[in-house]
Amino acid sequence: xxxxxxxxxxxxxxxxxxxxxxxxxxxxxxxxxxxxxxxxxxxxxxxxxxxxxxxxxxxxxxxxxxxxxxxxxxxxxxxxxxxxxxxxxxxxxxxxxxxxxxxxxxxxxxxxxxxxxxxxxxxxxxxxxxxxxxxxxxxxxxxxxxxxxxxxxxxxxxxxxxxxxxxxxxxxxxxxxxxxxxxxxxxxxxxxxxxxxxxxxxxxxxxxxxxxxxxxxxxxxxxxxxxxxxxxxxxxxxxxxxxxxxxxxxxxxxxxxxxxxxxxxxxxxxxxxxxxxxxxxxxxxxxxxxxxxxxxxxxxxxxxxxxxxxxxxxxxxxxxxxxxxxxxxxxxx
Amino acid sequence: xxxxxxxxxxxxxxxxxxxxxxxxxxxxxxxxxxxxxxxxxxxxxxxxxxxxxxxxxxxxxxxxxxxxxxxxxxxxxxxxxxxxxxxxxxxxxxxxxxxxxxxxxxxxxxxxxxxxxxxxxxxxxxxxxxxxxxxxxxxxxxxxxxxxxxxxxxxxxxxxxxxxxxxxxxxxxxxxxxxxxxxxxxxxxxxxxxxxxxxxxxxxxxxxxxxxxxxxxxxxxxxxxxxxxxxxxxxxxxxxxxxxxxxxxxxxxxxxxxxxxxxxxxxxxxxxxxxxxxxxxxxxxxxxxxxxxxxxxxxxxxxxxxxxxxxxxxxxxxxxxxxxxxxxxxxxx
Numbered sequence: 001x002x003x004x005x006x007x008x009x010x011x012x013x014x015x016x017x018x019x020x021x022x023x024x025x026x027x028x029x030x031x032x033x034x035x036x037x038x039x040x041x042x043x044x045x046x047x048x049x050x051x052x053x054x055x056x057x058x059x060x061x062x063x064x065x066x067x068x069x070x071x072x073x074x075x076x077x078x079x080x081x082x083x084x085x086x087x088x089x090x091x092x093x094x095x096x097x098x099x100x101x102x103x104x105x106x107x108x109x110x111x112x113x114x115x116x117x118x119x120x121x122x123x124x125x126x127x128x129x130x131x132x133x134x135x136x137x138x139x140x141x142x143x144x145x146x147x148x149x150x151x152x153x154x155x156x157x158x159x160x161x162x163x164x165x166x167x168x169x170x171x172x173x174x175x176x177x178x179x180x181x182x183x184x185x186x187x188x189x190x191x192x193x194x195x196x197x198x199x200x201x202x203x204x205x206x207x208x209x210x211x212x213x214x215x216x217x218x219x220x221x222x223x224x225x226x227x228x229x230x231x232x233x234x235x236x237x238x239x240x241x242x243x244x245x246x247x248x249x250x251x252x253x254x255x256x257x258x259x260x261x262x263x264x265x266x267x268x269x270x271x272x273x274x275x276x277x278x279x280x281x282x283x284x285x286x287x288x289x290x291x292x293x294x295x296x297x298x299x300x301x302x303x304x305x306x307x308x309x310x311x312x313x314x315x316x317x318x319x320x321x322x323x324x325x326x327x328x329x330x331x332x333x
Numbered sequence: 334x335x336x337x338x339x340x341x342x343x344x345x346x347x348x349x350x351x352x353x354x355x356x357x358x359x360x361x362x363x364x365x366x367x368x369x370x371x372x373x374x375x376x377x378x379x380x381x382x383x384x385x386x387x388x389x390x391x392x393x394x395x396x397x398x399x400x401x402x403x404x405x406x407x408x409x410x411x412x413x414x415x416x417x418x419x420x421x422x423x424x425x426x427x428x429x430x431x432x433x434x435x436x437x438x439x440x441x442x443x444x445x446x447x448x449x450x451x452x453x454x455x456x457x458x459x460x461x462x463x464x465x466x467x468x469x470x471x472x473x474x475x476x477x478x479x480x481x482x483x484x485x486x487x488x489x490x491x492x493x494x495x496x497x498x499x500x501x502x503x504x505x506x507x508x509x510x511x512x513x514x515x516x517x518x519x520x521x522x523x524x525x526x527x528x529x530x531x532x533x534x535x536x537x538x539x540x541x542x543x544x545x546x547x548x549x550x551x552x553x554x555x556x557x558x559x560x561x562x563x564x565x566x567x568x569x570x571x572x573x574x575x576x577x578x579x580x581x582x583x584x585x586x587x588x589x590x591x592x593x594x595x596x597x598x599x600x601x602x603x604x605x606x607x608x609x610x611x612x613x614x615x616x617x618x619x620x621x622x623x624x625x626x627x628x629x630x631x632x633x634x635x636x637x638x639x640x641x642x643x644x645x646x647x648x649x650x651x652x653x654x655x656x657x658x659x660x661x662x663x664x665x666x
Contacts, residue, residue, distance in 0.1 A: 002431025157637025176644025304490025
């Protein structure tokens with residue numbers, strides 16, 4: 001019989017559709033991604049084409065051998081620091097100028113690099129670039145919310161093949177984030193603890209959904225996973241903002257993120273996925289009640305009318321079975 | 334320069350990405366959908382295979398020539414009236430039995446029927462079936478929320494080709510719906526009017542986003558449209574629940590829904606789409622502050638990490654331009 005599970009951080013319900021649930025291995029991608037060249041002459045992110053992008057805002061060098069990671073404004077930026085900060089509220093039609101930042105993090109010189117196959121320190125370099133840009137953007141008093149994300153593969157919305165991530169800094173707090181803050185505050189008032197710290201504690205105790213654990217992080221399948229193989233990576237130390245991650249934590253995050261992505265890569269045959277780093281709004285980065293974390297969403301199913309119309313999800317897999325499957329995936333060293 | 338617009342019903346912001354906005358005609362689908370046979374022997378929804386589906390819960394007959402619309406439980410139901418209504422709340426891991434209804438509305442005997450090309454009265458028959466099932470399910474005191482939706486095409490999440498819609502009745506109110514109710518109540522307290530009635534009044538007055546108008550309905554592009562060609566159809570008479578739609582209104586809804594879908598079909602070359610009917614929870618169907626409506630979401634773009642991580646959308650088109658384009662699409666009589 002089907003089951004409803006509630007995500008306590010959003011209060012949203014998920015239908016675990018036991019009647020049509022697939023086994024974990026059935027989600028393994030059947031087709032091989034087309035193989036890419038190491039360099040593509042017309043790719044603006046490839047080494048040699050540095051002059052074809054907007055001016056760099058940050059770079060991690062490679063001991064005189066050029067660069068390992070480059071950051072620059074998105075050429076078709078969704079938000080722009082030159083947009084001013086005009087706001088208008090004419091009744092029902094409220095709008096404001098699209099002030100903000102939208103940058104691209106080019107993750108490697110190589111057109112065909114894949115995060116799961118990079119050395120651990122190269123993944124750490126990508127995360128170091130994230131932190132640099134997060135801290136830079138958070139210093140702007142007009143910025144209220146920052147989101148860091150990666151789209152891998154066509155089903156995840158990528159339009160450019162060359163491996164890259166994006167960071168968007170907004171002059172508003174998304175309502176979705178405010179709603180989560182409200183829920184977390186009520187929980188804090190009721191239970192005197194951070195809801196996310198509590199979830200982490202209970203997930204470790206229960207153990208059935210834990211995929212991997214490192215010194216500073218735990219990777220697990222949410223109890224109310226929205227979609228097959230939806231995965232969370234929570235830091236063990238309470239902290240509301242990704243901007244506060246330490247150097248040692250960043251190296252450890254590279255380790256567990258790389259391991260998780262390798263489990264997807266080898267266990268599910270390189271599925272398309274998004275990952276996002278969720279953080280508190282920049283004006284409450286010291287909140288005792290909120291927790292930053294990283295969410296990985298493999299794009300193995302399509303959302304349809306039910307999801308669009310209700311905000312609820314129907315998950316056609318069992319979170320505990322998927323977690324066990326990923327836990328047991330052996331990745332080459 | 335980019336612009337942020339707020340959807341007043343959800344308080345969520347949408348980025349109107351002017352820098353990369355496409356012209357309306359650029360969204361026209363380039364490939365023709367494969368043509369389907371009128372009957373497919375192995376399709377369980379085709380005429381002649383009536384014994385291959387679960388038992389009918391409703392039917393609209395065709396003057397002794399069989400049926401025009403059939404309704405039955407979904408064979409792989411996401412919710413089930415036999416699931417009981419157990420609920421458990423063991424701390425962080427709250428769950429309940431998947432009690433509810435999940436039915437399929439088969440819209441035509443013909444495997445290759447397309448709503449946009451049906452006669453108006455056939456569309457009305459589909460809507461009459463929706464109303465019958467809505468009222469039936471709303472009578473169950475365990476049911477709190479009902480959603481009616483259609484998935485058209487692979488990008489919209491359809492797995493079966495034969496034209497059909499679905500209705501899901503849930504034992505919970507989705508948090509997304511509760512959040513909209515909260516916003517609508519605050520607006521009602523502040524302004525003594527239904528927020529949706531006000532939006533409708535202002536949209537008619539402004540006129541730039543109106544696509545079509547009939548006696549009882551207005552079809553328009555939302556000011557803060559989430560995606561290209563996102564479209565709303567609002568009833569003019571205030572009513573919180575689809576269950577209260579009158580017979581005359583239902584015929585008029587068939588008229589404007591068919592016209593809207595024809596504008597998509599001929600203007601954008603039969604794009605994949607979802608539509609959903611949003612209604613108040615069943616225990617507040619007389620709410621003065623909430624309004625039922627129908628939302629059409631053509632699936633012309635993919636959501637990516639930004640949308641998943643923030644709940645905000647980046648719309649790469651201009652709502653006013655899209656509305657003008659649809660307004661001007663001529664459909665054959």
